[in-house]
Amino acid sequence: MVCSCAWAQGVPALSASRHDFLRRLASTxxxxxxxxxxxxxxxxxxxxxxxxxxxxxxxxxxEVIRCYRVLGIDLQKEVHEDMVQSFSAYPRKWRWGLGKPDSNIDHRRVPNLMVFFRRKGESLPTSTRADDYSPGDLVTYDLGGNVPHIGIVVDRKGANGRYMIEHNIGQGPRIEDVLFSWKITGHFRYYGPQNYP
Structure with missing residues (x-):
């Protein structure tokens, strides 16, 4: 079964189970x-x-880690296991001089999550078309000066009709109309290790 719901327009069709997962992630x-x-x-x-x-x-x-954890997915474990297997695939710049993975912090670094989502999830095109982004999508940014950031697209629209982003940029968890406020560096979907058919 494939979902062609209105909020999924402009992106690849999703199976019902994947659509449901992304809906639950956005709700979380x-x-x-x-x-x-x-x-x-x-x-x-x-x-x-x-x-x-x-x-x-x-x-x-x-914010991303806690949302996935509510859905039974431990990004700390998943990222750490992948880094143990493929440490060289992860950005050297963000290893902080470490010679091996560190389960305390590695999953809390945006560049590591970007590599992980590319390797284990779906990497979607980045664009300036609002229709290309759907609730449950993960969007990464460069805030300027190589400062990385990440947020989750939610099923709430701003005054301009675009989906909004749940993120923490210094003032706690917020939903804001910031989809195109910074340079987008990545656009992902991750369904967990079971990867929902």
């Missing part, structure tokens, strides 16, 4: 705005697998 992202989170990019030792920084702290990547 919207719920994140009910949480108070202080922006804190500090290095924190966390358990593995299933580790998380304190619930009242986090950065943009923690």
């Amino acid at each position: 992202a919207k719920e994140r705005t009910n949480h108070t989170v202080r922006y804190d990019p500090g290095y924190v030792r966390i358990p593995y697998p299933g580790g998380d920084v304190p619930a009242d702290t986090g950065v943009c990547t923690d």
